[in-house]
Amino acid sequence: MRMRFDILTLFPNMFSSPLRESILGKAIERGLIQIQTINIRDFTLDKHQVVDDTPYGGGQGMVMKVEPVARAIESVKAQNSPVWTIYLTPQGTPFNQDLARRLSTQPHLILLCGRYEGVDERVKDLFVDEEISIGDYVLTGGELAAMVLVDAVSRFIPGVLGSDRSAVEDSFFNSLLEYPQYTRPFDFKGRCVPEVLLSGNHSAISLWRRKEALRRTWVRRPDLLEKANLSGEDRKLLEEIRKSNDDCGLGNADCAAGSSTRDKS
C-alpha cells in the first residue's frame, strides 16, 4: 500500500536530489513511496508555452494561468483513484505534525507549487481540496514547501524509518522537545558529557532525559507544555526545574543547567 505524490511545478529539477537521498531515497527504492514531478509548462498549448500573465486590475508581478494548471491536474486525475489536491501558500492552514499524520493516511496527494504572485483564484475554487502553509514567511515558490510536506508526511508511512523506529514515537507526539544527545568523545575541549549517561543506570538515564526534555520545553516552548500530557512525575520534575531556575537568580553556582541563557543547542 504505497503512497503516491504528484508534484506540479514549473521547476521539476528542484526535486531531483533532495527527495531522493538518504531515507526518502531508500523508501522510494523499496516501493513505499512514489514521487513524480510534472512540469506545468508541458500542459501549455501555445507556441511560446506561456504559463503566466499580468493580473486583472493591475498591480505588480505575474499570475499563473488557469488552463495549464487545470490540464496538468486533470492529467493526474485521469490516471486513477481518489486523490487529495494541496496548494502550498502562506494563506493556508499552518502545517504541523498532526496535519502530516492525517495526510499520511491518503493514498495519493497532488502538490501544486505556485511561482510569482501565485495561481489564478479559480484554480483553487475548482481543483484544490486544501491550502497549506509551512510557516509565516515568504518563499520564492511553493517547491520548498512541497518538499517539507513530502518529507514530514513520508516519515509516517510504515517502514520508511526502518522496522525498529516510527514517527509516532517522536517527541512531538508527546508534545515535548527532545532531550540533549551526546556521542564520543567524552571530553571535547573541556566540555564533558553528563556523568549520568555513562552510569549504566537505565532508570536514572530515563529520568535525566525526561527532566532535560521538560526543561528545554519549559525554557524554549512553554506553549507546548500547556498541551502536553504530563504525569505526576513530570510535574514534580518541572517543579524542580522551576526551583533551580529561581535559585539561579539568587546566584546559586549549581544551577548552570537551569539557565536559559546558557542553554545552547
Ligand code: 4HQ
Ligand atoms: N509561497 N508555505 C508564494 C510560500 C509558502 C509558504 C508559496 C510563496 C506560494 C506563490 N508556501 N507562492 N510560506 O511562501 O507554503
